[in-house]
Amino acid sequence: MSSDPWGRVDETGTVYVRTADGEQVVGSWQAGSPDEALAYFERKYEGLVVEIGLLEKRVKTTDLSAKDAQTAIDHIREQVDAHHAVGDLAALRGRLDKLVETVDARREERKVQRAKQSDEARHAKEALVVEAEELAQSDQWRAAGERLRALVDTWKGLPRLDRKSDDELWHRFSHARSAFSKRRKAHFASLDAQREEARKTKEKLVAEAESLSGSADWGPTAARYRELMADWKAAGRAQREHEDDLWNRFRGAQDVFFAARSSVFAERDAEQSENLKLKEELAEEAEKLVPVQDLKAARAAFRSINERWEAIGHVPRDARPKVEGRMHAVERALQESEETEWRRTNPEARARAEGLTGQLQAAVDKLQGQIESARSAGNTSRADKLQKELDGRQALLDQALKGLQEFGG
CATH class of the missing domain: 1.20.58 (Methane Monooxygenase Hydroxylase; Chain G, domain 1)
Incomplete structure (x- = not known):
């Protein structure tokens, strides 16, 4: 017979474990010596110790759920209660009981935490x-x-x-x-409807302008063109893909008429020279409206200037592009101010504004590089010419940047 503090083996090979309730049968051992039997069941006990230790660590250091932890505890407790190991089984039960308390506390903590998270x-x-x-x-x-x-x-x-x-x-x-x-x-459906209505109105204005382009009734026809221009401006903007084409046709029809009238009155060179002086004065007056500070006031002033401009009549053909170009530049500046205002209600405009700003910035950078190259090469004339172009592009860039900032605000 062999024994140790927690168990013994009797002469029949039956292995016992000592508990507070007395000895309990662990199992029967016939394959070797009593010491080997005790060693075998002591290893069983050590296995349970290790298993409990690992579970304790998992409960303390991982997010093991309370349900899974309790299942694992019950599984180990069944093995302890089955008395198939030799060792201090009461100590193992004590550790399992303490672990249950820890799991219950953890369950309550998580319940409180879930309630807090749910409230948050x-x-x-x-x-x-x-x-x-x-x-x-x-x-x-x-x-x-x-x-x-x-x-x-x-x-x-x-x-x-x-x-x-x-x-x-x-x-x-x-x-x-x-x-x-x-x-x-x-x-946006309303905006689209407004632009479509503007397109239809301008189509009618273009048709009438084109029908008048061959008229030789100079005074009344010119007056009607002025009325058509007022109607054009009052119509609002059409869709972008139509606006430029309609304008080119509308302006082209007027150009045909006024070119014909100009050829008829070619002998009035003196009058046309005086007209040129007056229009240059109006162009100078119009240019003072830029940069635009008050769009409504600037539009009213430009309309007044334009009415006086139309009333003056034609200028010498070779001077016309330059002086009209000055007025067109002011009109474009006003249109750009209107578009800047319009873009504030158009969330699709920002990308286009950023694209335009990027293009202008690239153009400014390119011109600056060309100017530096020209000056380095001693080509002062080209550098000065490029500088004038740069000043114009820089002004447009500054205005585009300002518009983009206003859009962002």
């Missing part, structure tokens, strides 16, 4: 809903649209609440997004 998620989602509902009334179509998309991404990253609360908040959130999309769609 609820407040976060409520804040998202409030912001979305405010954005739904915004007219800043691009910025508000981008912010709503960002709010959706934020929503997706938050934990779900109970189904009823989550569904109610999502319904409000989704409704706000839908309302914004509906308003934005209606806004």
Whole structure:
């Protein structure tokens, strides 16, 4: 017979373990000596010690769920209660009981933590809903649209609440997004309708302008062209893809008429020379409107100048491109100011504004490089010519940058 403090083997090969309730049969051993039997079941005990130690470590250092931890504890406890090992089984039960307490405490901690996280998620989602509902009334179509998309991404990253609360908040959130999309769609549909109406109006004006281009009734026809021009400006802008073509046809028809009238009155060179002086004075007056400070006042002033301009009549043919070019430059500056104002309501314009700014900046950089190359080569004349071109491009760039900044504001 062999024994140790926690177990023994009797003469029949039966192995016992000592417990507080007395000896319990561990098993029967016939394959070797009693010492080998005890050593075998002591290793069984050491295995349980190791298994409990590993479980204790997992509970303390990992995110093992309380349910899985309890299942593992019950599995080990079944082995301990089966008395198939020799050792201090009561100590193992004590460790398992303590581990149960730890798991229960952890379960409560996680319950509190989940409640806290749920409360935080609820407040976060409520804040998202409030912001979305405010954005739904915004007219800043691009910025508000981008912010709503960002709010959706934020929503997706938050934990779900109970189904009823989550569904109610999502319904409000989704409704706000839908309302914004509906308003934005209606806004741009209205803009499109306005541009289409402008296109139809200008088509009619072009048709009449072209029908008048062959008229020899100089006074009344010129007066009618002035009325057509006023109607043109009052019509508003058509779609970008139509506006330039319509304008070219409209202006071209007037050019045909006034060119014919000019040829008839070619003998009035003195009068035309005086006309040139007057138009140069008007061009100078118009150029003082740039840069545009007050668009409405500038438009009114330019309209007054333009009316006086049209009333003057034609100038010598060779002087016409230059003096009209000066007026066209002022008109383009006014149109650009109008477009800058219009872009504030058009969320699609920013990309184009940024593209234009990039192109102008590239052109300025290129011209600066060419000027430096010309000066290095001693070609002062070319450098001065390029400098004038650079000044013009820089002015356009400065205006484009200012417009982009105003758009961003």
